[in-house]
Amino acid sequence: MKPFRIAVFASGEGTNFQAMVEAWQQGYFGEPDATTIELLVSDKPQAPVVQRAIQAGVDTYVFQPKEYSSREQYELEIVAELKRREIDLIVLAGYMRLLTPTIVDPYMGRMINVHPSLLPAFPGKDALGQALSYGVKVTGITVHFVDNGMDTGPIIAQQSIEVQQQDTAETLAERIHDIERTLYPQVVAQIAKGKVTLEGRQVIVQA
Template sequence: MKPFRIAVFASGEGTNFQAMVDAWQKGYFGATEATTIELLVSDKPQAPVVQRAIQAGVDTYVFRPKEYSSREQYEIEIVAELERRGIDLIVLAGYMRLLTPTIVNPYMGRMINVHPSLLPAFPGKDALGQALAYGVKLTGITVHFVDNGMDTGPIVAQQAIEVQPHDTAETLAERIHEIERKLYPQVVAQIAQGKVTLEGRQVIVET
């Protein structure tokens, strides 16, 4: 059997990427030869996540968006690299570029993202700030498949946390990131092990 190959897209510090690598190396996704983190894709050559990938022995595909005339142009090259490597799943982990149908369409149902709210509440930018401004008592994270809308894809998993009376965006973000680093690898493991089925907007997860 060919390995289940994962590509992680990230632009920044790479804490979610590191959580994926740690889970993979510990066999959390199944046998390491059966599931591999094949590639890190980053639009920031100097981002700490690139060094994390190098240290973990994960290949990198790094590009500079300003060198291209459009998003579609560099996405065509990325898709070619993903296809060459036989990537089965794209994991967006703090990738700060908007995606176009050029890459979304061929990987529809095979690309996931984590968002810091209980979607469909507070999509888009500054979800934590939106939640605090609205005065919600609960927020959380959502792992969802990516479609061509803004955080509108089918939901795979959610986890809620309480908003404390004196929370700031910073204190809330710290707790959000803590549960992200646990739930996101869990979802990747379920997908890699064939436990997640997408039927329209319904996502069925085997227990």
């Protein structure tokens, strides 16, 4: 039986990628041969996440966008690689490139992202700064399917945290990242085990 194959897209430090790898290696996604982290895709050849992938024994697909005439051009190459490897799920983990329908459409319902707010509040860039400027008392993270809008895809899971009076963007970000590294692998595990169903905008998660 074909394993459930995951590709992670990341551009930076790779702490969420590392959390995924550790969960996978510990059998959190199911039996070791039932689910694999097949590939890391990165637009930053020198990003620490690339070294994390190499150390974990995960194949990498690294490219430099400036070498292409358009987003669509490099996305076509990425899609070809994903199809060649029979990827079942794309996990965006700090991937800093906007995606076009070239890659979103063929993986609609099979691509997820984590966003540092309780969507639909504060979509887009600097969600933590938006939350602090607005003066909210509670914020959190959202794991959602990706569509062609800006953080508008169907919501799979959310977790809240209180905003403390002394919080800065840095202190809030640290606490947000802590819960990301726990909740995001949980959602990936649920999807890998077939416990997540998408019906329109409604996401059904089995216990």
